Amino acid sequence: MRVPAVEAAGEAELVRAAASGGRSAWRALFDRHHRGVLGYCLLACGRDRERALDLTQETFLRALRGLPQLAEPERFRGWLFSIAANLCRGLSREARRQEILALAELDLEAAPQAGEAERREARIAAVRRLLAGIADPELRQVVTLKYGEPEHTTREIAVRLGIPHGTVTSRLVRFRAAVRRDLIRALLEEEP
Amino acid sequence: MACAVLTPRRIELALRRELPPAERALLLPHLGGPCEQCLDLLGSFEGEALVERLGAAAALTAAEQDSLFEGPAAAPVVARGQSRRRTSKRALTGAAALATSAALVLAVGALLPKRVAEQRLKGDPRRPDAELLALVGVQAPGPQIARAFREGDRLAAGELLLLRVRLSAPAHVYLLVQRTGRDAELLWPAGVAVRRAAGEFEVADAGRALAIDPRELGDGARVLLVASPVPLDPERLRLGPQLPTRAQLADAFPGCGVDLLTVRSQAR
Numbered sequence A: 001m002r003v004p005a006v007e008a009a010g011e012a013e014l015v016r017a018a019a020s021g022g023r024s025a026w027r028a029l030f031d032r033h034h035r036g037v038l039g040y041c042l043l044a045c046g047r048d049r050e051r052a053l054d055l056t057q058e059t060f061l062r063a064l065r066g067l068p069q070l071a072e073p074e075r076f077r078g079w080l081f082s083i084a085a086n087l088c089r090g091l092s093r094e095a096r097r098q099e100i101l102a103l104a105e106l107d108l109e110a111a112p113q114a115g116e117a118e119r120r121e122a123r124i125a126a127v128r129r130l131l132a133g134i135a136d137p138e139l140r141q142v143v144t145l146k147y148g149e150p151e152h153t154t155r156e157i158a159v160r161l162g163i164p165h166g167t168v169t170s171r172l173v174r175f176r177a178a179v180r181r182d183l184i185r186a187l188l189e190e191e192p
Numbered sequence B: 001m002a003c004a005v006l007t008p009r010r011i012e013l014a015l016r017r018e019l020p021p022a023e024r025a026l027l028l029p030h031l032g033g034p035c036e037q038c039l040d041l042l043g044s045f046e047g048e049a050l051v052e053r054l055g056a057a058a059a060l061t062a063a064e065q066d067s068l069f070e071g072p073a074a075a076p077v078v079a080r081g082q083s084r085r086r087t088s089k090r091a092l093t094g095a096a097a098l099a100t101s102a103a104l105v106l107a108v109g110a111l112l113p114k115r116v117a118e119q120r121l122k123g124d125p126r127r128p129d130a131e132l133l134a135l136v137g138v139q140a141p142g143p144q145i146a147r148a149f150r151e152g153d154r155l156a157a158g159e160l161l162l163l164r165v166r167l168s169a170p171a172h173v174y175l176l177v178q179r180t181g182r183d184a185e186l187l188w189p190a191g192v193a194v195r196r197a198a199g200e201f202e203v204a205d206a207g208r209a210l211a212i213d214p215r216e217l218g219d220g221a222r223v224l225l226v227a228s229p230v231p232l233d234p235e236r237l238r239l240g241p242q243l244p245t246r247a248q249l250a251d252a253f254p255g256c257g258v259d260l261l262t263v264r265s266q267a268r
Helices: A004-008 A011-019 A023-044 A049-069 A073-089 A095-108 A117-132 A137-147 A154-161 A165-190 B008-015 B021-031 B036-043 B047-057 B062-074 B102-107 B246-252
Strands: B130-138 B144-149 B159-167 B171-178 B185-188 B199-202 B221-228 B257-265
Touching: A011 A023, A011 A049, A011 A073, A023 A049, A023 A073, A023 A095, A023 B047, A023 B062, A049 A073, A049 B062, A073 A095, A095 A117, A095 A165, A095 B047, A117 A137, A117 A165, A137 A154, A137 A165, A154 A165, A165 B008, A165 B021, A165 B036, A165 B047, B008 B021, B008 B036, B008 B047, B130 B221, B144 B159, B159 B171, B159 B221, B159 B257, B246 B257
Parallel strands: B130 B257
Antiparallel strands: B130 B144, B130 B159, B159 B199, B171 B185, B171 B221, B221 B257
C-alpha cells in the first residue's frame, strides 16, 4: 500500500528511510525510478524486454543492498543509474551501443563509479564527438570543463571563465538538448 | 516558433520505435543539421524523462511492477564485504580457459538429450519446470563441443562439462555442486541471481561458458539445479552431505523446479 506522506517525501529522506529498512520508502523510490532504469537497460540490450527486466531487477537489488553505504543520499538517482550502467556494460560490447549508452549517461549525469575507466573513456569519446559539431567556442569551453578531465562544477566553470553562473547553466542546457537530439538520432539509426 | 519536423509526438513515436518509415526518413537527416527550435524543444525534456519514456514503452503491468519490486525487496540487506559468493574455486578450474562461444553451444543443440519439460511433474503453476542439459567440451586442439552428456556417462581426462538450463517459466536459477561426503556448495551464479526468462540459456560467467572440470569434483559428484520464482537467500541453499534423490531435492526446495546430474569421471 502506498503512503501519501512517503510519496511526498524528498529523495534523500526516502533513501535514509529505505536504508533503515523502510519498505514503503523503498517502494516509493522504486516507483519513482524503475521506468528510467528500465529505459536505460532497454537501450543497453537492444530493446530485449526480458533481459532489460532482469537488469532492472538486478539494479534495484544491488541498490537495496548498497543503500546503507550510500554516503550522499541526495545523489541516489545518479548512483542508481551508475549501478545500471555497470551491469549493462558487459552487454554492450559493440561501439555503437557504447556510444548510445554514453549519450544516455551524459544526459542523466550518472557519474561513473570509481575504477570505471572504460565507461569514462566512452563518455569522453562521446563528448569529443559532440564537441566537433559545436561551432560556438564559448560553449565548447563550458562543455570541455564540465565533462572533460578533470570535471568541474558549474560554479567552478563560472569562476574560471569569468562569466555568470546562469550563463554556464544555460549553455549546458543547450548542450544537453543537443545530447538528447543525438540520442534520438542514434535510436533511429539503430532501427533496421 | 516550434520546429515543424521534430515534434513531441514524433519524439514519443521514435522512443517507442513506432515512427512510420516516411516520417523517420524525414526526421533522421533533420536531426543531423542545426535547428535551434529542435534544441528549444529538447531542452524542455529531462534526460531521465527520455529514458523513462523508453521504459514506459515497455508497458509494464502492475503485476510485473510488483514482481520487479518484490524480488529485490524480499532479499535481506547485507553489509559491504559480506560476500554471497560461495563458489568453489576448484570446481571452476578451466572456466575461463574454455572460451567456448554461446553460438557454438547453440549450434550443437541437436545433440542435447530430448527430455522435454512437459514430461515433468505438474504442480503449482508458478513453479517452474527446470532441466539441466549437459555438453562435453574439450580444450585441445581448440575449444570445442565434443558431444552431449547423458546421465551415467563417464568423462575422460581433459573433458569438461558445459551446462545449459531449460526453464518452463521465469525463475532465479542456482547451481550447486555436491562432492561425495561433503556439503553442497553454491557453484553459480558467482554474484546475485538474475531472473531468467522461460526458455533455454547457457550457464556462463562474464560472457563465457562456465566449464566444470570433473576431476576437481571427484567421481560421483552431483550438480544440483534449483530454479525459484523468487530470489533465494544463500542460507536457503544449504544442503548436508547426503546425496539427495530428485524427490528429496524437490522437497528441500518447495515451489522450485529442480534437477540433478551425477558427474562420473576418470581418476586424476
